[in-house]
Amino acid sequence: MKPPELPAHGHADVRIVASSPETARQVAEVLRRCFAATEQRSYPAGTVNGGTLLHLTVDTGNAAEPARSWLSTSRPSGDDRTRTDEV
Template sequence: MQPPDPPSAGRAEVRIVAAYPEAARQVAEVLRRCFDGTEQRSYPAGADGGTRLHLIVDTAHTAEPPRSWLVASRSSGQDPTQTDEV
């Protein structure tokens, strides 16, 4: 069996395998926030159950403006302040 042909330049094929479909969809959603991509395809992930998602992402074009790690890690304001914070 021959390996599949790689995607064209600037694109990456992503395969997500998870025990539950919702977990796989959540990971795909995070990738879609970072990169433009194709519609995902879903398949069963074997005899033990689970889900396998395939999607192609465009690594040359971001889907949302990039955010620094500091901005991305900030609280939404809904979390209560810890008592030991100054």
């Protein structure tokens, strides 16, 4: 399996998995208030219980408050382990 393509420098791809489309949209809206973002793409989550998988790309170079202040003071945790449910 080939690794996923990385987003452009200063951008992050975000995956939101929620039990309902409305919950996923609410989380995406919060992200859009902090970062410039692409239009979200929504898919069925493909789980036994249904759910929604939502993708969007955020531009960390165009951060609004409070994300701007958080980014300037945050430090990498050094914990770069992949979660067991991630590829």
